[in-house]
Amino acid sequence: MKLLEYESKELFRAHRIPVPPSGGVITTMAQLPAALKRAGKGPWVIKAQVLAGGRGKAGGIKLARTPAEAREAAKSILGMTLVTHQTQGQGLKVREVLIEGGAKIEREIYLSVVMDRKACGPTIIASAEGGMEIERLAAEKPEAILRQPVDPSTGLPDFAARRLAFQLGLPPQHTAGFCHLVKSLVWLFLEHDCSLVEVNPLVLTPKGLMALDGKVVTDDNALFRHPELAKRKDPELSSLEREAKKADLSYIGLDGSIGCMVNGAGLAMGTMDTIVLAGGRPANFLDVGGAANEERVTKAFQLILKDAKVKAVLVNIFGGIVKCDMIAAGILAALKKVKLRVPLVVRLQGTNVEKGRELLSQAKVNIIPAEDLWDAARKAVEVAR
């Protein structure tokens, strides 16, 4: 789950990582004066709270020297639709705006802890070239990036933190502050089961180091030991995705016209890919799970059909331990509860496939049977036209 900047900074504060004076988050203009007051004296920074990088360039972050400027900035940001290079052409509506006191910046540093799949553990990534996006930095100046693997049980030892401070070329009077900060960042990462904790930029001010921005991504698999996170509404999910999650279905909305219901995540991706290869566009990713029973199939149909873009549905099930005739019976029972407004193509394969196909063909519902996945994809593309 991705946390918003202000949520990330709340965690920073709890771990005694210095952040700018906060006036809190506002959702209406009426809340602005109090927020400015809380943030202390100006200048202030007005920041759109959305889950995307590149907010500054897109007009989602503004500096205000006077209350009048702050008013103007907040007014332009609150409610705006932000399109950045990370939003894939779509706009994100800004509903929350963070008000902060400004900081006097002497230097910018990049600092993050990531779950490094290759190293099989957390790794600190740091660079004296702060403020730049790490992907760009990696492409343009890979030699400017420092990497420090971390033991997932014991955290970062002092010497490694100190070495990083020297490698970053920080003035010696800031070594202790940096060591405390980077070690705290690692603890935050370990304690909250993060997959990313990023501070970009970490700034050097006359008062010391400070996290000017913050980004935290947590591991969904670990939600069972973080009830406070599990309760949180994930701002990244669409309403359909949220509904799917409640029903324990893995669903991701896409922009095509062919709804997909598949068992298994890999096969679901493979089915989407085959649709694209056949000249169509999938409307969603949906893994109905190993036990593709009546209840789950019904819910899956309901979800898929709520998407108005859907012009055809492709069901692709590989019946393993759950046999094809059971799955066919589940599909037929589901179709009694769901009104199908578009053509349905079904490809069944696996255990008892003949029995399953026979059940479907004898039913009084209009199902287009498919021999194999390629046949299914072509038929679905055809009827979705």
Next chain:
Amino acid sequence: MSILLNKDSRLMVQGFTGGTGTFHSKQCLEYGTNIVAGVTPGRGGTTHLDRPVFNTVSEAVRQTGADVSLIFVPAPFAADAVLEATDAGVALAICITEGIPVLDMARVKRALDASARAGVRVRMVGPNCPGVITPGECKAGIMPGYIHKPGRIGIVSRSGTLTYEAVHQTSQQGLGQSTVVGIGGDPIAGSNFVDILELFESDPATDAVVMIGEIGGSAEEDAARFYRERMSKPVFGFIAGRSAPPGRRMGHAGAIIEGGSGTHASKVKALREAGVTVVENLNEIGATVAKALKQKASV
């Protein structure tokens, strides 16, 4: 011959008496797998499915000589179950459990590496995988046994149902499988493609390998390098997720394009440049392998 498992493998099941453990242990027994013990803390001394149940893995190993552990323990406790199997000295731990926190797996991986450095090599397969099967000899996992046929194709995959698809297609082509290994869909896995390719390369019963990857991470890129430098047997690759949007987790915790890396295009490119035959159409995996092997045989 085969890799990882054969008819002499002595299996123990951790999480033996739970619902999932019971269901799949029965299926494995029906397939002919030699399950010699089960472990459920607190149920020691009883029997389940006609097999003795032990409180601890070390006791099960000592009393029954089990050398492979199949793990169905729920996610919050699964990493500890793997550590227990490692500690007891089994040769292979196969973890089926889905949803293990990534940090837990990072810790397990460190323990496995430390144990290997100390001279005790415990291999782990999974988590979040269908398991391992050597057709006709031993099934240790949740895959449907009947679609497999003894043969000479090795299969290694990050996805369960895509494995079944590849198994089914190769069986339909009259080609069977030497061993089929699901390495799982999580960001950190006990074994990666390179580990399994290495085993297939030195297995005299394997002629060719089907490798099924997906978006996310760099295990396929590593496999490409390994293939170019160290492999003589043909490898056929399929990568799922060419139509997946960046930044979203496609069901599997590990199937995500992050910061522009782990894309379908980069994996296909790496594999092709290394000389791996990459199949574009999922439907044609079996046919492509059959055709290539026939051509090779006629040369």
